Amino acid sequence: MAQYTFFTNPMSRGQIARWALHEVGADYATELVDWTNKPAGLTEANPLGKVPTLVHHHGGDHIHVVTETAAICHYLAEMHPERGLLPLPDEKADYFRYFFFAAGPVEQAVVSRAMGWSVDDPQKQGMLGYGSYERAMDTFDTLLTGRDFVCGDRFTMADVYVGSQVDWGLNFGSIPKRAVFEDYAARLRERTAYKEAKAIDMDLIAKAQANG
Ligand SMILES: N[C@@H](CCC(=O)N[C@@H](CS)C(=O)NCC(=O)O)C(=O)O
Structure with a gap:
């Protein structure tokens, strides 16, 4: 097994x-x-x-x-x-911060927007974990600016999740096409494991579509 x-x-x-x-x-x-x-x-x-x-x-x-x-x-x-995909002691703050930011605020911002939900009242925005879509995306941009990966110049498992939000978001238009996002996604798409995994899923999708 x-x-x-x-x-x-x-x-x-x-x-x-x-x-x-x-x-x-x-x-x-x-x-x-x-x-x-x-x-x-x-x-x-x-x-x-x-x-x-x-x-x-x-x-x-x-x-x-x-x-x-x-x-x-x-x-x-x-x-x-x-x-070697776990964070080193000095990398833990960024690792967990970015990981949870992507799984919480980014995910909620993107899904809310896809559903057509938006809240304009600043007081009510204060209750939303992501504030607003624009605030979440600007913050995501700021967090990724000036570094190759979540923990700086070293790839960790946080990049699989954070990077997938970016990769998926660029492909489906749910995050803005900014250079910081596009450059980050381009780096991640070079990973052997990324290519292997995507090839399997793309093949399964193609087979499912061929079978109607
Ligand atoms: N919070 C979950 C969400 C998982 C999720 O929503 N998966 C969807 C596909 S992307 C699903 O299983 N949908 C089928 C269903 O809800 O019946 C996670 O991040 O893994």
């Missing part, structure tokens, strides 16, 4: 987790999830029925379930420390 069972759908945030799996060289088996007929294994592991969901097999019946894409990325870095 593979070390991990990976519930995913190629057209989902599962693409981020697959990239993370390839960054750590994980031994994993993919369980493709049909939205209209979810496998029992998925809903047993994750009652929310969302992908990505990762089941870590420790031998025998002992498993650990990890959900939430950001948590899956960091968990994989923890389980495979030899890959």
Whole structure:
């Protein structure tokens, strides 16, 4: 049995987790999830029925379930420390700050905008974790300016998640096409693990489209 069972759908945030799996060289088996007929294994592991969901097999019946894409990325870095994707002591502040900023405010700002939700009242904006879409994007821009990666000049697992928000956002027009975002995404697209993971998901998407 593979070390991990990976519930995913190629057209989902599962693409981020697959990239993370390839960054750590994980031994994993993919369980493709049909939205209209979810496998029992998925809903047993994750009652929310969302992908990505990762089941870590420790031998025998002992498993650990990890959900939430950001948590899956960091968990994989923890389980495979030899890959050097965890932050060094001096990098931890940036690592966690950027990781959580991308998983919280950036994600909420982008999704809210996609849903057509906006709040103009400054007082009500104070209750939103991201303030406003414009504030969140300007802050994201400022955070990424002047560095190659989240932790400076060294790639870490935070870049898989933060970078995926940027990569996905540029492809789907949900974040602005600014040089800082485009340059960062270009650096990340050079990663071998990124290319391997995307090739698998693009192939699955092409096959699904060919089958109608
Ligand atoms: N907060 C979750 C969101 C996961 C999520 O919404 N996944 C979507 C696909 S991108 C999904 O599983 N949708 C199917 C459904 O809700 O039934 C994460 O970051 O992993």
